Amino acid sequence: MKGIYALILTLVLSVGLISCADQKASSNNIKEDNEVSSEVNNEIISNKEDKVEDSQKASDTTKEEQSSKNLKEKSNEYELVSKNYNKNNVKINYPEIKKFNDDEKLKSINKYLKGCALKVLDDYVKEDPNLEAVNLNVNYDVKFKNEKYISIVYEGEVNVNGTAYPSSIFYTTNVDLESGNIIRLSDYSNVNDILNKLKDPKNIKVIAESDELAAAQKDFILNIGNDKLINMIKNADFHEVNTKIESPKDGVYSYFDKDGVVISLQVNHAIGDHAEFKLKA
Template identity: 30%
Template sequence: MKNNYFILFLSAIFFCTIAASILLMAGNAAFASGIEFKTATHTDKLIKINYPQISGMSDAAKMSKINALIKDHALAIKSPFAEELKDVEMDGNYTIEYIGSNILSVKYCVFANVKNAAHPVDVIAAANIDLNALKTLKLSEVVTVDQSLVELFLKGGYVPRGEDLDLSSAGALKDIIAGFDKKELLTRFKDPSAAFYFTKDSLVISAEVIHAAGDHAEFAVSYKDLGKALLLKPEGFSKLK
């Protein structure tokens, strides 16, 4: 089983690289109402993180603030490795998971390797920006974080990281779910750094798993199942301007 986990982890790195290449080729693709996302890149020694920047908004001041929030979050991905920045290699790319009139969700897939470490790490990060309040959102600001959320997470829909990393088809998903500690999940979800993002119909939350299984796993909880626990519901893209 451990060998299967390791193969899945290596496959995830390959998938992220391919997905990033496709994304960069479409980096200037236009969205509705003339809005475009263009790719910017932060480099620092062996660190390279791609992140989006918006162009085409009629409100230049608002667009500048949104772009600053996106950039600040992208650069903050380095924070957990602050003490090893001289010895860390990072390669990060993004996907736009949701763009609406009130919320923008940007997900990052980051490969990090610290010199002399036992193994590299597959990091997930996500910037969820309130386009009205112009701030980066924490999980506790968009959903009620309690034991009920933990239960919904465990019953949620597993989100494979591409065909090359699917714990379900590999027969490992049940073991991963059984290995979660509910108290630890609740503590993690309350942490300001908890990783999550919006999609058209679900809130996707990430939790740490063993390295051999990919370092993290994502589960989608539908807005319908969240009900009143959902404190901020995504709205349509047409109202962005």
């Protein structure tokens, strides 16, 4: 009987020892799992901090680039306002620049804008100083402008007492904003290239009110001799001689827009008074 009790006691003690060992092992495993989880969480937090720091650096760099770009754009900003000349039945609208970043250049630019716009009056004030017999109306259209150039077209109509019919008026002004001076076709284009393009029927587009008028104007320019035409091109546009603005002697003007250069030639009244030829860039 004593032997049986001893056997039972031995079994109970064995089970107790095994249970304690399992609990200790489980406790150690939980501790190890917690340590691993803590390390993973720390790594995730560290990665998040790195990403936030990288994102902040990228954001700061972008802000610096935008700030620099905005400052550059602001320095090149200018404003165009309309001015007008009125006398009796004469009215000419023209642009004036404001808020330019160089006061001296601003004065020069506006002098040319006004001077070229009113130069058309020279043809009439010689015989009619008070412009009493002239009915003239001219408006402007800015064809191109950026921080370096501005190109302006003036169009209108004039009717002088005693003449059989009114005539169309067309002229242009191109200004180099960096130098503050007016520029001519020969200043911003190669005259030989212009000649070749004007003589190539496939290369020019006539800006006209009808196909019939366009065909007549194209024939007109194709029939001009090369020597004469290249001289007309060289002398195109307003220019300055001894501080005085001079008109082109052959009545040829140019302007440019985002698509290319346009040349205007005087033609007879029957085919429009003037013709515009757009050259492919």
